[in-house]
Amino acid sequence: MATEPANPEADASATAPSAACIKFDQVVKRFGSNTVLDHLDFSVDRGERVTLIGPSGSGKTTILRLLMTLEKVNDGVIWVDDEPFSHMRTPGGQLRPANEKHLSAIRRKIGMVFQQFNLFPNMRVLQNITEAPIHVLGQDRAKAEARARELLEMVGLGDRADAHPSQLSGGQQQRVAIARALAMDPEILLLDEVTSALDPELVADVLNVLRDVARETDITMLIVTHEMQFARDVSHRVLMFDHGRIVESGPPDQIFGNPTEERTQRFLRAVLEER
Amino acid sequence: MNWSAMGDAFPSVIAAFFKVTLVSTVVGTAVAAALGLVWAILGRSRTRWVTVPVKVVVEFIRSTPLMIQLFALWVLLGSLPTEVIGIAMLGIHFSTYMSEVYRAGIDAVPRGQWEAATALSLPRSHTWRAVILPQAVRNVLPGLGNYAIAMFKYTPFLSVIGVGEMVRTAQDYGSNHFEYPPVFTLCGLIFLAASYPTSLAMRKLEKRLGH
Ligand SMILES: Nc1ncnc2c1ncn2[C@@H]1O[C@H](COP(=O)(O)OP(=O)(O)OP(=O)(O)O)[C@@H](O)[C@H]1O
Ligand SMILES: [Mg+2]
Numbered sequence: 001m002a003t004e005p006a007n008p009e010a011d012a013s014a015t016a017p018s019a020a021c022i023k024f025d026q027v028v029k030r031f032g033s034n035t036v037l038d039h040l041d042f043s044v045d046r047g048e049r050v051t052l053i054g055p056s057g058s059g060k061t062t063i064l065r066l067l068m069t070l071e072k073v074n075d076g077v078i079w080v081d082d083e084p085f086s087h088m089r090t091p092g093g094q095l096r097p098a099n100e101k102h103l104s105a106i107r108r109k110i111g112m113v114f115q116q117f118n119l120f121p122n123m124r125v126l127q128n129i130t131e132a133p134i135h136v137l138g139q140d141r142a143k144a145e146a147r148a149r150e151l152l153e154m155v156g157l158g159d160r161a162d163a164h165p166s167q168l169s170g171g172q173q174q175r176v177a178i179a180r181a182l183a184m185d186p187e188i189l190l191l192d193e194v195t196s197a198l199d200p201e202l203v204a205d206v207l208n209v210l211r212d213v214a215r216e217t218d219i220t221m222l223i224v225t226h227e228m229q230f231a232r233d234v235s236h237r238v239l240m241f242d243h244g245r246i247v248e249s250g251p252p253d254q255i256f257g258n259p260t261e262e263r264t265q266r267f268l269r270a271v272l273e274e275r
Numbered sequence: 276m277n278w279s280a281m282g283d284a285f286p287s288v289i290a291a292f293f294k295v296t297l298v299s300t301v302v303g304t305a306v307a308a309a310l311g312l313v314w315a316i317l318g319r320s321r322t323r324w325v326t327v328p329v330k331v332v333v334e335f336i337r338s339t340p341l342m343i344q345l346f347a348l349w350v351l352l353g354s355l356p357t358e359v360i361g362i363a364m365l366g367i368h369f370s371t372y373m374s375e376v377y378r379a380g381i382d383a384v385p386r387g388q389w390e391a392a393t394a395l396s397l398p399r400s401h402t403w404r405a406v407i408l409p410q411a412v413r414n415v416l417p418g419l420g421n422y423a424i425a426m427f428k429y430t431p432f433l434s435v436i437g438v439g440e441m442v443r444t445a446q447d448y449g450s451n452h453f454e455y456p457p458v459f460t461l462c463g464l465i466f467l468a469a470s471y472p473t474s475l476a477m478r479k480l481e482k483r484l485g486h
Contacts, residue, residue, distance in 0.1 A: 068390075068393065068394055069393065070390055070393060070394075100321075104396065104398070107393070107394075107396055108396045110394075111394060111395075112394040114387060114390065114391065114394075116387050118385075118387040118388060118390065118391035119391075120388065120391070120405075120406050121410065122406070122409040122410050123405075131395070131397070131405065132395035132396060132397055135397065135398075135401050135405075136395065136396045136397060136398075177391075180395070181394070181395075184395060184396070
């Protein structure tokens with residue numbers, strides 16, 4: 001059941017003021033004196049899959065980390081499902097920076113897969129996947145394990161439930177990490193260069209799993225990747241970043257096939273030469 | 276000098292070793308290990324109202340002499356048995372060193388583990404219990420063991436508040452019989468017999484944990 005990106009016009013009739021699932025509104029992020037995101041505006045529709053590309057240091061990871069609540073904005077507001085995400089409403093209707101309670105309630109909608117997998121080495125594969133469903137969602141163990149086994153089957157590791165992460169290859173670990181994120185039924189999935197730490201021959205398996213996820217679910221995805229063919233296959237839209245600003249945005253065929261901005265052309269040439 | 280005094284003093288000295296010195300070390304280590312963990316976790320709190328006072332208290336205890344602390348606690352809690360005061364102070368004193376061992380062991384757990392836990396919405400307390408501490412334990416065991424041995428060698432200080440630990444018992448025997456060198460030699464041998472094998476075992480453990 002492949003879902004097309006929601007059409008903003010059509011959804012606007014509902015109670016929600018827009019169909020935007022994620023909305024960055026004049027977001028500023030600084031590290032010391034280094035302004036990484038400078039009044040950034042963009043939005044992502046429900047069910048849309050958006051790939052972020054751009055040179056190193058352009059702020060792609062920072063965007064995902066802000067959404068995962070691993071970083072805080074310095075200015076501007078992030079909205080998720082038309083609710084303030086980086087902020088919360090006071091009784092008077094004003095916005096003020098989110099506290100930990102607000103963040104822990106709202107971050108459940110979002111899952112993330114990291115470049116370095118970050119599996120818990122002290123837990124077996126199955127427990128890595130069931131830990132959060134049991135202790136965060138309150139699922140009973142039998143149900144959580146049944147679902148975890150299904151997900152392991154889906155990522156092609158049905159027989160490795162009892163392995164320790166250290167006994168798996170990087171590609172296998174990353175597929176477990178994908179299953180772990182999916183077990184929480186996220187509305188939004190963030191993927192930060194999930195194949196960059198892998199040996200080349202292990203990349204394809206991971207990307208194929210993600211193609212399946214894209215095809216079989218309607219999870220909104222924000223993807224940072226240098227795998228241009230993959231980005232072309234799964235994303236509805238590509239955003240080209242430079243210095244924390246969007247240089248160009250459009251459907252993958254246009255951005256990869258016929259980029260209008262000189263900066264995008266230069267970046268794509270550089271990526272192609274790297275291979 | 277009468278070296279046979281070593282044999283005569285042995286029963287009372289070894290009894291004090293088991294009943295007081297060893298018990299103080301074992302219980303003191305348990306107290307220090309538990310309290311040290313509390314300091315380390317509080318030191319990682321997100322509010323300064325917690326981290327700053329903890330830091331001040333820990334630094335203060337670490338940088339003042341154990342002997343003075345023993346006197347101070349004895350004056351404060353004079354109604355309690357001196358053994359209890361002694362063990363408590365040993366535990367508190369060494370907890371400040373052990374908290375540093377924990378801190379280093381916890382810092383050695385990669386930041387990505389905390390981030391993965393956040394990405395899964397695991398509550399902070401659960402992250403500590405299920406993710407961070409199980410990984411930190413292997414980092415801290417050797418360090419905690421070394422401080423346990425150090426504590427063992429500090430137990431003679433307990434005599435200043437009147438605890439009848441092994442060295443004090445030996446001293447009493449020495450002054451009654453005017454035989455100091457043999458009884459102190461005996462104490463030294465007992466310390467050596469207890470702490471050397473323990474050090475070797477610690478070193479073996481360190482190797483097995485891959486340090
Ligand atoms: N924790 C941090 N402390 C200080 N500076 C940081 C931190 N995280 C990121 N930065 C800086 O922010 C800028 C953007 O970094 P970011 O990781 O978002 O870039 P990126 O687009 O993901 O790059 P890459 O392709 O190399 O992963 C960089 O200049 C980086 O040095
Ligand atoms: Mg990055």
